[in-house]
Amino acid sequence: MRFLAPYQQHILSLVRIVSAYLFILHGTSKVFAFPDASMGAHFSWSSIFGVAAALELLGGALLLLGFFTxxxxxxxxxxxxxxxxxxxxxxxxxxxQLNGGESAVLFCFIFLYFAAAGGGSLSLDNALQSRR
Incomplete structure (x- = not known):
């Protein structure tokens, strides 16, 4: 699989962008009941779900851009x-898979990997670092 090695940083960016997009959808489901209306049924900004929604929307957007990755x-x-x-x-x-926590576990470890690896070549972090 060495043929993918030259694209490692681009693939890292792609995985970051797709993961962030999917994560943002969890926030939009809570706040706007879109695309999953059932998640927003009990939403309140002052609840733990409100804090989660804020992190999903703001953190997801920053991650999507690769800013402060x-x-x-x-x-x-x-x-x-x-x-x-x-x-x-x-x-x-x-x-x-029996307790509905698959996405939480996957997001947890994917994000932990981004914390260690950074945002890849297609990130604002990389663009700002290149300017220095």
Whole structure:
């Protein structure tokens, strides 16, 4: 698979952009009931879901742009760990597909990877660093 090695940074950027887009959709579902109206049924900015929605929208947008990628990704990774243990792990903790926590676990570890690897070549972080 060495033929993909020259594209490693571009692929990292692509995974970051797609992950951020999917993460933003969790926030829009809570705030605007779009595209999933059931998630916004009990939304309030003063609730833990309001804090989660703010992190999903703002953090997701920053991640999408690749701006402050490492600290934002670290924060969002923690958010997803908290989400998993607060809302999913109570039942069938070792089997996320049985407790609805698959996306929380995947987001947690993907974001942790971004915290370590950065945003890739197609990020504002990279563009700003190149100017220096």
């Amino acid at each position: 490492r600290p934002v990704a670290f924060l969002l990774s923690g958010q997803m760990a908290v989400a998993y243990f607060m809302f999913h792990a109570k039942a069938n903790a070792l089997f996320p």
